[in-house]
Amino acid sequence: MNELDTALAIFAQEAEELLADMEDALLSLDQDPDNSETVNSLFRAMHTIKGSSGLFGFEPIVAFTHEAETLLDKVRQGERAIDSNLIAVLLESKDHVAKLIEHCLNANGPALPAELAATGLRLISQLNGGVQTAIQQGTGSADEKIFSEGGGEISVDEHWLISLEFKQDSFRDGIDPLSFLRYLKTLGDIKQILTAANGMPSGEAMDPESCYLHFKIAFQSEATKETIERVFEFAADDCEIKILPPNAKIGEYLALLDAQDETQVRRIGDMLVQVGALTEHDVEHALQAQTASVESQTVDGAKPKPLGEILVEQHVVQQPLIDQALKKQEQTKQKIASEANYIRVDATKLGHLINLVGELVISSAAMNLIVEKHGLSDASDIAAGMNALVNSIRDTALELRMVQIGDTFSRFRRVVHDVSKELNKDIQLLISGGETELDKTVVEKIQDPLTHLIRNALDHGIEHPEQRLAAGKPAQGTVQLNAYHESGHIVIQIADDGAGLNSEKILEKALANGLVKKDHGLSRREIYNLIFAAGLSTKDQATSLSGRGVGMDVVKKNIEALRGSVEIDSEEGQGTTISIRLPLTLAIIDGFMVGTASERYIIPLSMVDECIEMSANECEIDEIQHYINLRGRVLPYLRLGDYFGNTTANANQRESVVVVKFGQTEAGLVVDELHGEHQTVIKPLGKVFERLKGITGATVLGDGTVALILDVQGLIQAAIDHKPKALAHKPALRRV
Amino acid sequence: MAIEVKQQQPDSVHLVIDGEVSIYNVSELKQALSNYLDTVKEMQIDLAGVAEIDGAGVQLLMFLKQEAAAKRVELSLARHSEAVVEVLELLNLSTHFGDPIVISADWKSL
Missing domain, CATH: 1.20.120.160 (HPT domain)
Known part of the structure; x- marks a missing residue:
C-alpha cells in the first residue's frame, strides 16, 4: 500500500x-x-x-x-x-x-x-x-438593577455584592444577623450597607420575634468567594445568601477560565467553582431551582432553563463569566473531538498480541510448576510477582479487544426507523446497557443474528397500530434492546411488546414438519424454542423481511458457534423476549480444574456455583432416581469419569461434586479431584473433534499436558437427559 | 428591661428604655410601645440605658419608626447608648432614623 x-x-x-x-x-x-x-x-x-x-x-x-x-x-x-x-x-x-x-x-x-x-x-x-423559519431570539439582557432599589447606588466595580435575606425564623433559631456582619467586617471593609425590612407587616401582624431584615452589602475584600460564603455558613439554612463577585474580579476569573486545562469537558458549574466565581453552594442552589422549575413545568413540556441563566438570575455571577465559561466549554469539546484519543491498531496485530499473551500465561504456569517442584524458595517470591503481572497483562490485553455494544445497538435505530416506515407500523426502539463491553470479534459476529432477530420482532412481533389499539395497547410498539453482564457472560435481550408467540401454532407446524411426535410432553418454553429449528415459520405469508422459515436456525447456529446460547420466552398477546447469552471473550478464561482418574478437565470458573465433598452431610446421591439431594435441592448429576469413559480404578477415591450453572439450569458434575483455579488459554480443537459432545476446546497446562475444556451447557443437558440405568442390585440410597 | 415614663403629656410621651433590647424582650416591648403610639402625637425614646441591642431589637426600632410614620406620630430616638450607636453604624441606619446622635468621647472607637 x-x-x-x-x-x-x-x-x-x-x-x-x-x-x-x-x-x-x-x-x-x-x-x-x-x-x-x-x-x-x-x-x-x-x-x-x-x-x-x-x-x-x-x-x-x-x-x-x-x-x-x-x-x-x-x-x-x-x-x-x-x-x-x-x-x-x-x-x-x-x-x-x-x-x-x-x-x-x-x-x-x-x-x-x-x-x-x-x-x-x-x-x-x-x-x-424548506420554508425558512426564523427562530426568535429572546433578548434576555437582564439589567443589573438589584442594588438600585431603595437607597443609594452601590458601585459594583470593586466590591463584592452580598445580599442577605433572612428567613422569618432566623431569630427563633438563635441567629442574629448582626453577629454575621460583625464577623464579615473582620475579612474586609463593609463599604456600604443597605438595611431594609421591606416585607415587614404593620400593626398587630408584625411579630417582633420574626425576622424581616434584608441586607445588601458592598464589601471590599481580598478574600475568595468561598471564604466569604463561609462567614454565613451557620445561617445557610435561615438565609438566602447571594454573593456577586466584584466586576473588577471578572477579569481575573476570565483569565483563570481561559487557563483551564482542555483535556476534559466539564460542567459549567464545576468550571466556575474552580476559578472561584461560584461556590458549591451556589451551584447546588441553582440546580435545585432548575429541577424545581422543570417539575413545575412538566405539563407544558418546557425545557429546563440553562444553568447559566439561572445563576445570573440569582445574582450570584455575572453574565460575561457565564458566556466565557460556555465558550471555553465549547472549545474544549471541539478540541477533544478533533484529537480523539485513540490509536488505530491493525486488528491482526492485536490478535497476535493476544496469542502471545496466551503463550505467556502458559509458560508462566510452567515456570511456577518448576519453582514449586524444586522448592526454590528464593525464586518463589519473584515467580509470584511475575504471576501477578502476567495476570494483569492478560486482563489488559483482553480489554483492548473489548468494545461497548452501544454502537452496534444504535445501528439498529436505522433498521427500526426504516422497517417501521416500510411496514406502516409505529415502533420505537429503546436501548439500554449500551455501555456493556464484550470482545470485538464477538460483537462482529453477533451483528447478523441480532439484525435478524430485530427484523423478526418488527415484522412478526409488533402488530399494526389498529390491531394494537384493538388489543388495548398503545399504538406505538416498543422494541427493547438490552445488554448486561451475568457471571462471565453477556446477555443481550431483544424484547418486543407485540403479539407474542402462539404455542399451538408452533406445535401444529412442528408436528406437520415431523419435528416432534404427538406425545411430545414438551413444556411451553421448549415449544417456543422449537422456532429455532430449521424450516419452521408461523407466518402464513412470507414477506421480503422474514417468514420463510430459514433464519432462526441460522441465528441459533451462529450464536452457538460463539459458545453462546439463545432462549426465547413469550407471553401470548404481551410480547416476546429473546435472550442471547454469549461468553465475554473467546481467548482466555479463568478456569476451574478438576480431575477424574488421570484426566484433567477445565470448567469455566464463571459457571462454577460451588464445590462440595460427596461425603458432606448436606449432599446425598440417589443413583437409581439419578439425582443429588443438595440441602434439599434436587440436582441432576453426571459422573465425568463415566461420561468420558475413564472410570476410576480406585473405588475408595473420595469424590466431589462441582455444581455448575448455565443460565437457569444447573447440574452437579461428580469428579475425583479438585485442582483449583487455573488460567486457561482456549485452544480450539481441530475439525475432527467438532462433533464431540461435552467439550468445547482444550488448553495446554504448565507441564505440557493437555486438559479439555468442558462444554458446561452441553453437560448440563446431558445430565438432565440422563436415563437412570438399571442399578437394581445397588442399594437405593448410598451415602458416599 | 424596663420602660420608664419620664414625662407624660396629653399629646406626647417621653420614655426611657433600660437594659437590653433583644429577642428575649422584643415582644413585650412591642406591645408596650405600640400602645403609646395609639395615644400620642409625639414620642421620644431615651436609649441611654440600652446596654445591649441585637438584630431583633433593631428591627423593633425600625418597626416603631414605620408604625409612627403610618400613624403620624413624631417619633424620635435620643441619647443613644454606645451599643445602639454601634449597631446603627454597622447597619448604616443612622440616617434612616434621622435622629441626632451624640458620640461621647469616652466610648471606645466605633
Whole structure:
C-alpha cells in the first residue's frame, strides 16, 4: 500500500465513522430537536468530510457536503428550525454522501453516474427549499438593577455584592444577623450597607420575634468567594445568601477560565467553582431551582432553563463569566473531538498480541510448576510477582479487544426507523446497557443474528397500530434492546411488546414438519424454542423481511458457534423476549480444574456455583432416581469419569461434586479431584473433534499436558437427559 | 428591661428604655410601645440605658419608626447608648432614623 492508499483508507474509515455518528445524531434529534450539541456534531461531521474530501480532490463530495454544511450552519445559528422533514432529508443526504464517497473511492473518474447526480440535485433543493423559519431570539439582557432599589447606588466595580435575606425564623433559631456582619467586617471593609425590612407587616401582624431584615452589602475584600460564603455558613439554612463577585474580579476569573486545562469537558458549574466565581453552594442552589422549575413545568413540556441563566438570575455571577465559561466549554469539546484519543491498531496485530499473551500465561504456569517442584524458595517470591503481572497483562490485553455494544445497538435505530416506515407500523426502539463491553470479534459476529432477530420482532412481533389499539395497547410498539453482564457472560435481550408467540401454532407446524411426535410432553418454553429449528415459520405469508422459515436456525447456529446460547420466552398477546447469552471473550478464561482418574478437565470458573465433598452431610446421591439431594435441592448429576469413559480404578477415591450453572439450569458434575483455579488459554480443537459432545476446546497446562475444556451447557443437558440405568442390585440410597 | 415614663403629656410621651433590647424582650416591648403610639402625637425614646441591642431589637426600632410614620406620630430616638450607636453604624441606619446622635468621647472607637 502506498502512502496515498493508506491516506485514502483512513479517509474512508473516518468518513464512515462520521456518517455513523451523524446518523445517530439525526435519529436522536428526532426526540430532542433543540439539542444544540447534536446539531453541532452534525455540522462537524459534514464540515470534516468536506475538508478531507477537498484534500483528495473529490469535487462531488465537496459540492454536496458544502450545501449540507451551509444548511446545518443555519440550523446552528437558529435561522432554520429542525423538524422531522428536515431530518428525513438529512438522513437521505447522509446516505447520499456515503454513496458519493464510495463512488469517488472506487471509480477513478470525476463523472458522476446520472442517478447519483440527480439525487444530489434533488437533495440540495430539498435542503435549501424548506420554508425558512426564523427562530426568535429572546433578548434576555437582564439589567443589573438589584442594588438600585431603595437607597443609594452601590458601585459594583470593586466590591463584592452580598445580599442577605433572612428567613422569618432566623431569630427563633438563635441567629442574629448582626453577629454575621460583625464577623464579615473582620475579612474586609463593609463599604456600604443597605438595611431594609421591606416585607415587614404593620400593626398587630408584625411579630417582633420574626425576622424581616434584608441586607445588601458592598464589601471590599481580598478574600475568595468561598471564604466569604463561609462567614454565613451557620445561617445557610435561615438565609438566602447571594454573593456577586466584584466586576473588577471578572477579569481575573476570565483569565483563570481561559487557563483551564482542555483535556476534559466539564460542567459549567464545576468550571466556575474552580476559578472561584461560584461556590458549591451556589451551584447546588441553582440546580435545585432548575429541577424545581422543570417539575413545575412538566405539563407544558418546557425545557429546563440553562444553568447559566439561572445563576445570573440569582445574582450570584455575572453574565460575561457565564458566556466565557460556555465558550471555553465549547472549545474544549471541539478540541477533544478533533484529537480523539485513540490509536488505530491493525486488528491482526492485536490478535497476535493476544496469542502471545496466551503463550505467556502458559509458560508462566510452567515456570511456577518448576519453582514449586524444586522448592526454590528464593525464586518463589519473584515467580509470584511475575504471576501477578502476567495476570494483569492478560486482563489488559483482553480489554483492548473489548468494545461497548452501544454502537452496534444504535445501528439498529436505522433498521427500526426504516422497517417501521416500510411496514406502516409505529415502533420505537429503546436501548439500554449500551455501555456493556464484550470482545470485538464477538460483537462482529453477533451483528447478523441480532439484525435478524430485530427484523423478526418488527415484522412478526409488533402488530399494526389498529390491531394494537384493538388489543388495548398503545399504538406505538416498543422494541427493547438490552445488554448486561451475568457471571462471565453477556446477555443481550431483544424484547418486543407485540403479539407474542402462539404455542399451538408452533406445535401444529412442528408436528406437520415431523419435528416432534404427538406425545411430545414438551413444556411451553421448549415449544417456543422449537422456532429455532430449521424450516419452521408461523407466518402464513412470507414477506421480503422474514417468514420463510430459514433464519432462526441460522441465528441459533451462529450464536452457538460463539459458545453462546439463545432462549426465547413469550407471553401470548404481551410480547416476546429473546435472550442471547454469549461468553465475554473467546481467548482466555479463568478456569476451574478438576480431575477424574488421570484426566484433567477445565470448567469455566464463571459457571462454577460451588464445590462440595460427596461425603458432606448436606449432599446425598440417589443413583437409581439419578439425582443429588443438595440441602434439599434436587440436582441432576453426571459422573465425568463415566461420561468420558475413564472410570476410576480406585473405588475408595473420595469424590466431589462441582455444581455448575448455565443460565437457569444447573447440574452437579461428580469428579475425583479438585485442582483449583487455573488460567486457561482456549485452544480450539481441530475439525475432527467438532462433533464431540461435552467439550468445547482444550488448553495446554504448565507441564505440557493437555486438559479439555468442558462444554458446561452441553453437560448440563446431558445430565438432565440422563436415563437412570438399571442399578437394581445397588442399594437405593448410598451415602458416599 | 424596663420602660420608664419620664414625662407624660396629653399629646406626647417621653420614655426611657433600660437594659437590653433583644429577642428575649422584643415582644413585650412591642406591645408596650405600640400602645403609646395609639395615644400620642409625639414620642421620644431615651436609649441611654440600652446596654445591649441585637438584630431583633433593631428591627423593633425600625418597626416603631414605620408604625409612627403610618400613624403620624413624631417619633424620635435620643441619647443613644454606645451599643445602639454601634449597631446603627454597622447597619448604616443612622440616617434612616434621622435622629441626632451624640458620640461621647469616652466610648471606645466605633
